Amino acid sequence: MIKVVKRHTLRASSRKILVARIAYIVDANHPDHLGKILGTPKNYNCHDQTEEGFINEVIRLDSEYLKYREGKRGKRTKRLFEEIVYSSPYLADLTDEELDIAEEAVVAALVPDAAARSNRHKTKPGKNKAKNGRTDFHIIASAKTTGYPPTTTIWGKFGGKGKACIFPALDNLDDEIVRRINAHRQPDDKIKSRLDVRREQAIAAKGQKPSLAQEVADANPTLRITAKNIRTTIEAIGHAVPKLTERFISVIFAGAKKPRRYNLPELLDAIAVAQADEHHGGGHGSPTPATPSAPATP
Numbered sequence: 001m002i003k004v005v006k007r008h009t010l011r012a013s014s015r016k017i018l019v020a021r022i023a024y025i026v027d028a029n030h031p032d033h034l035g036k037i038l039g040t041p042k043n044y045n046c047h048d049q050t051e052e053g054f055i056n057e058v059i060r061l062d063s064e065y066l067k068y069r070e071g072k073r074g075k076r077t078k079r080l081f082e083e084i085v086y087s088s089p090y091l092a093d094l095t096d097e098e099l100d101i102a103e104e105a106v107v108a109a110l111v112p113d114a115a116a117r118s119n120r121h122k123t124k125p126g127k128n129k130a131k132n133g134r135t136d137f138h139i140i141a142s143a144k145t146t147g148y149p150p151t152t153t154i155w156g157k158f159g160g161k162g163k164a165c166i167f168p169a170l171d172n173l174d175d176e177i178v179r180r181i182n183a184h185r186q187p188d189d190k191i192k193s194r195l196d197v198r199r200e201q202a203i204a205a206k207g208q209k210p211s212l213a214q215e216v217a218d219a220n221p222t223l224r225i226t227a228k229n230i231r232t233t234i235e236a237i238g239h240a241v242p243k244l245t246e247r248f249i250s251v252i253f254a255g256a257k258k259p260r261r262y263n264l265p266e267l268l269d270a271i272a273v274a275q276a277d278e279h280h281g282g283g284h285g286s287p288t289p290a291t292p293s294a295p296a297t298p
Contacts, residue, residue, distance in 0.1 A: 001104060002170045004154060005083040014080045018058060018140070021083060022051055025119040025138040039120035039137075044107055045146050046115050058142040065144040065151070069223040079143035082154050082164070083111060086137050086177075092191045093133035103137055103175045109173050114153040116141040168221050175219070212239075212251060213267060217274035225271045227264060 024030060028038050043049045062080055062162050064162065069076040086106050088094050099120060107116055120137040144150050152165070164230045170249065178193040185191070211233070216225060223229075231241045234251060242259055243250040250259040 001087045002174050002215070003085050003111075003168070004166065005085055012259075015055070015059070018055060018081050021140055022055070022117060025117075025121075027139065033121060035124050036121040036136075037124055039122070041117055041119040044111075044118070044141075045113070046117075050181070054117045054140075055117060061115060061142045061144040061150065067207075068148075068150050077143060077152050079152070081143050082111065082141045084139040084141065084154075086134045086139075088133075088234075091133040093183075099135060099137070100183045101180050103139070105173065105177050105180065106139060107141075110168075111146050111153050112143040113145040114141040114143075116145060121133040129173070172219070189198070195292050211270065211274075212262065213270035213274045215271050216271050221275055222227060225268060225275075227268070230264075231269065235289075 001114055022270070024032075025038070026038060026041055027033065028036075037054055042053070043054050046054050047053070048057070058207055066076065084106060086102055088099075088102065094291045103118060103120075107118075116139050118137055120135055122135040123133065124201040141153060143153055175193045182190040214228075215237055216233055220233060225233055227244075227246070230249065231244050234241050234249075238254040241249060241254040241258075242252060247264055248261050249264045252259045
């Protein structure tokens, strides 16, 4: 799971808030960190790896942004920094190398041109085995970029559209991190992605697998699915598409051997209905799933 915690504004207490949040991610005695093993903080895009060096860089980037925006039209953001939290799945037991993969992916996707400081919090083994093997890492990043012309980081990158734009991106990034990590793991040691968990929840709740249309809608709640991008969209969620015509599409589901054939226009309509249902909070199961045709000849 990845979340953007808060958006802080530049006011009299903002530097104090920044200092407090930086202290929080390294405070082993904080109540939130009981039962956690804390790592060593790391700076990105900072010549100085110290805490003070990071704070000074965040303030400098904010000043450069305000200087550049002086006299220009349009709104200027007063946010000083952003905070991002990545939480690995329980029982994942990520190695240091895998944590590097996750952390670098988050930084590269969300704040590649920002000064950032991160630290890791690994859960100690305890009696509740279901919650073992989980690691969180916090990333505090400047709200302004290091390049020229200076601009905002996360919210500028996602067009200022807020939830409708950034939340699907966070979900897709989370799934991409799981895919990258699983690429280096043995089959019996792979971790579950967000989509895997949703699929299992649907099976447990209904006793059946969710429809293909629902899977595609879950993974792409805002992307318009067409005949041109449906192949890559289905392949991105782990299924194979051996054949695609103007009228039909054949899909080999993950773990299956034989393809299932769908009427393409009906499938596209079902995906659109499922996306609309998600958007309006209808929940799973409301849209009518596309019915597969007879199995295609491999």
